[in-house]
Amino acid sequence: MFAVFKRARKATLAAAAALSALALAACDPATIGSGPTINTSKPVPVALLVPRGSAQQGDSVLAKSLENAARLAIADLDGVQIDLRVYDTAGTPEVASSAAQQALNDGARIILGPVYAEAANAAGIAARQRGVNVLAFSNNTAIAGGNVFILGPTFDNTARRLTKFAARNGKRNILIVGGNDAAGVAGRTAIQQAAAESGATITGSVGYELSQQGVINAIPTIRSEAAKADAVFLTSTTAGALPLLAQLMPEAGVDPAEKQYIGLTRWDIPSQTLSLPGVQGGWFALPDQSKVQQFSARYQATYGNAPHTIGSLAYDGIAAIGALVAAGKSDALTTAALTQGAGFQGAGGIFRLRPDGTNERGLAVATIQEQKVVVIDPAPSSFAGAGF
Structure with missing residues (x-):
């Protein structure tokens, strides 16, 4: 038991340091933007940033699960075409920033990921300069706001x-x-x-x-x-x-x-x-366990193994993008559209994004x-x- 608490203390000290550093970048009022317009008659360029290449154990499995879940969601879209491009972040802020910039240069109109708070914050800063929104897989509310939305449960x-x-x-x-x-x-x-x-x-x-x-x-x-x-x-x-x-x-x-x-x-x-x-x-x-079980069963049947615990967040991100693009409006990926009150149906039930960058889940x-x-x-x- 004591060993568990000892490890937890180290983790929380690191988290506390990260929170104080991240809050400065995340809470700048100047970061608030509306997002880009898109051509809904063509495939929508979406960047997926995953922690592949990280030295942390398990990140390669997580990266693959996120990509698999995103592609599963794309297959479920009716009449919506997504041009998904995957970029590796190595789980670090520096690489995440470079990956986000590369994705934007490649034409990405919205970014899904990264996972870790500091990496997501770095990607958000890079994307903010180009007026693009980020749907991060983090649950750290310190980085939420402006053009960064977090998908993780809070x-x-x-x-x-x-x-x-x-x-x-x-x-x-x-x-x-x-x-x-x-x-x-x-x-x-x-x-x-x-x-x-x-x-x-x-x-x-x-x-x-x-x-x-x-x-x-x-x-x-x-x-x-x-x-x-x-x-x-x-x-x-x-x-x-x-x-x-x-x-x-x-x-x-x-x-x-x-x-x-x-x-x-x-x-x-x-x-x-x-x-x-x-x-x-x-x-x-x-979460809604009937929805969770349906998603897990489909993932297992498609890929032959169970999804990562947070792999479903990539499915949610694509589901939200697809639902908005399906309406055929050029402003589908703006802040106003992303924060619609009705929300979206995800792998674990209903969810919606809040104007402050956090989320609500049913x-x-x-x-x-x-x-x-x-x-x-x-x-x-x-x-x-x-x-x-």
Whole structure:
């Protein structure tokens, strides 16, 4: 357990440094633009930037999965022609910037990717100078804005879904429990903002250092603060503090039968998490599983293996571009078109891009009963009346 926290601390320190550096480039008001016009009677040039060539383990598999998913989406388009060109970024900002510039020189009218936040930010800066929008596969909201839109799932989106569901079900007094790292702080902020929008009340917030002893030291405070709440919202992941919290909190008297446990992250991955006593009856959000299964089955049948966890984001990007181009309008790839309120149908259900560069996804609320995932509030099929 301690080794996991030690690795997590190193990762979050690096993330915190990246966040502060990226915010400067991402929040410049001068970056806001409308995007290029296109000729919808001809194939639309789309650049796909993937982390092929990276030294990081698994990036070559991810790169291939993103390309495969994009081509699968192109095959699903009806009457829309996409000229997809793939560029390698090696997972670095420098190469990503050069790849974006090359793609623009080759005529790209929109860029899909890259994956990593700093690389996506660099590509966004290069594309901004040419008035082209970027749909990045990152979930880092620090780089969102101007001509950069992120496709990855965000804490804000999940927090809004779960706090509204909690408020509707009488769980209006919420205690936040999260790590004192960049991800924990971001999660805490997302929950606080979501609570303000949903009518829920944050009764308190308890932080902990990312170590086994840090979590143990926080338990008495969690127990004390939980007395004022009817729900405990946890920001931790299954690879981090969640397993330990799920054990220690019930043992300390924070009974999950009396205090609703809520998770900001997926509690069903890996499947071993489902056996933890503390997660039984807890709430968490996940994409429309029927859509996810359909996409996975088609991908498997086409390519002979399962898609990467985030490979479906490339499918979503092409699906959005195709839906807009199908309308036959020259402004299909402008900011106004990309941020249409109706949104798009993706591999995991409905989603839409927000003017601030972030996104909203139609999520289901699930619980764990007898070590199995049970959906208790289905994902919406449209944004009309979906409570977003």
